[in-house]
Amino acid sequence: SILVEKEITETIARGTPADTKDLLSNSGVLSIVEVVQGATTYVAGDDYLLTADQVDWTPAGAEPDVASSYDVTYRYLDAVAADALTDTSITVSGGVDGGQVQFRYTFKLPRVDRICIDQNGQIAYLKGISSREQPQPPRTPTTLLALAEVHNDWFGTPAILNNGIRDMTFKVAWDLYNTAVELKD
Known part of the structure; x- marks a missing residue:
């Protein structure tokens, strides 16, 4: 199996009540790049945290209004098939430049x-x-x-x-x- 780091921006509906968590649509979330609502950009650590594939609004900072929507750009691991395989290399695509690639393999020693x-x-x-x-x-x-x-x-x-x-x-x-x-x- 091969996992590559991908980046996506999705629109999330703010749940109720305030100071709760909103679930992201992908699992294996590595980091949140940006949270934006209109002209407001929220600050990681002060306004929100990443907790178990969710945007966690429990910090005491600002947060979107309940039932409003906001955009979250985040990075996550996604399973992909190899584009090419040889005895000594694996080629994959669809990941973020400089992002991580995880794969499991077996090998034989001489x-x-x-x-x-x-x-x-x-x-x-x-x-x-x-x-x-x-x-x-x-x-x-x-x-x-x-x-x-x-x-x-x-x-x-x-x-x-x-x-x-x-x-x-x-x-x-x-x-x-x-x-x-x-x-x-």
């Missing part, structure tokens, strides 16, 4: 998962722990053989890093064996 195989040939998918920076793949249990890593950044297709166990040529194995024998002596 994560590195591991694809493994067990001794029966069954594939296992191990999920890593998400992290904002440098996510690490999960440890491979001793009962599994690691085949590849899956790098998820959630902006596109995951990257697969084929870093599992590799075959060793007989020559490399023989060289390692000979090195171990030499070190033993």
